[in-house]
Amino acid sequence: MGLSVCGFSHKTASLEDREIFQLGRSELPEACAAYREIAQCEETVVVATCNRVEFYQFTRDKTDHLKAVIEFYKSRGISEVDKLREISYCHHKTTTARHIFRVSAGLESMVLGEDQVFHQLKEAYSAACSVDGPGKILHKLFHLAFQVGKQIRAETNVGSGPRSVPGAALEMLRNRMDGGTPRAALVIGVNEMTEIILDGLARWGIPTYLANRTADKANKLAAPFKAKTLTLDNITSVIGEVDAVFSATSAPGIIVKEEYFDDLDGDNVPVYLIDLAIPRDIDPALGDLPGMVILDLQDMKRFLDHIEQVRAEDVPLAEKMIEEQVSAYSIWRTKLKxxxxxxxxxxxxxxxxxxxxxxxxxxxxxxxxxxxxxxxxxxxKNFMRILPEVLEVDETSDKKTKS
CATH class of the missing domain: 1.10.287 (Helix Hairpins)
Structure with a gap:
């Protein structure tokens, strides 16, 4: 009865279990409508992110929320529904509000403060709205969640700094260059990490080369970022033009060799060599040459650990902001009642x-x-005029009794 949420996340379910019950983004409108019909609730929003699936609902009738979730998955032909009793959690009333505010702020995420979950919440809410899933209660709840998510990211360090290895690589490079950017960069490899790096360099407006063993893959990845492409055999042709090299390949041996820099003149140093590969792509011996700076995965891990520590220091402040919004929701809910x-x-x-x-x-x-x-x-008319005061006194009395 009232507001509640039932679901599972990376904190309660293994990856294997989450895969069984995962919902795709395109499925959310249909899932929301189907769950509302099964649960017979007045309002519903179904949330699905990389690491959680949650069913938010509001109803004036007494319902078994977990049972409704199980019936929903049964209707989808999933036989392992008994697992849901082991991996699911349910929250009610203001605890539901506190939970979604924490989710929106990234406090419940695998990576503290990550902002992808904020956008995924918005997508889920939009999908639910497309089938008239939320009503007055859930509209208010989600708008407050978006508000507190934005506030925490703007006013604390919880969401600050990079949240991935390639993001850390870009941030570290700027730090080493005292906030500046390279004149030109060379990126080696075609994969998710190099895509993030290309995107970051494009946002900085940096002329960029993308090198790969095969030209077709390089051309496809480089096109959106207006990067020039070349094969690995031609790396030396641009070494003299760049002062930052990012390498992230799956090659079994060294890609960027010491001899590639033999003819480098003093005008091109320092050159920053960022190695994101295991095993290493960049010859460690380059670090001994004047003006050569190598940054590897160990450096990035220390950088990310430091950022995580800075974020964690602001968690109490973020939680205080959340409690303020929980209080605001409770006051609004009481007035609405x-x-x-x-x-x-x-x-x-x-x-x-x-x-x-x-x-x-x-x-x-x-x-x-x-x-x-x-x-x-x-x-x-006179009775109705004094009734709000009577209700307020009665509510205060109830709170004192409960405390």
Missing amino acids: QETLLLEVHRDLNKMRKVELERFKDGFRLSEHRALDAFSQSLV
């Missing part, structure tokens, strides 16, 4: 007033009926 109750009481009193007028009208002269109607309306 009061408004709903007042409307219902006003409607019922008006019905009673009319019934009683009809019942006793024969005991009064016809000329007095209008006065009686006005008198009864005035009674209802």
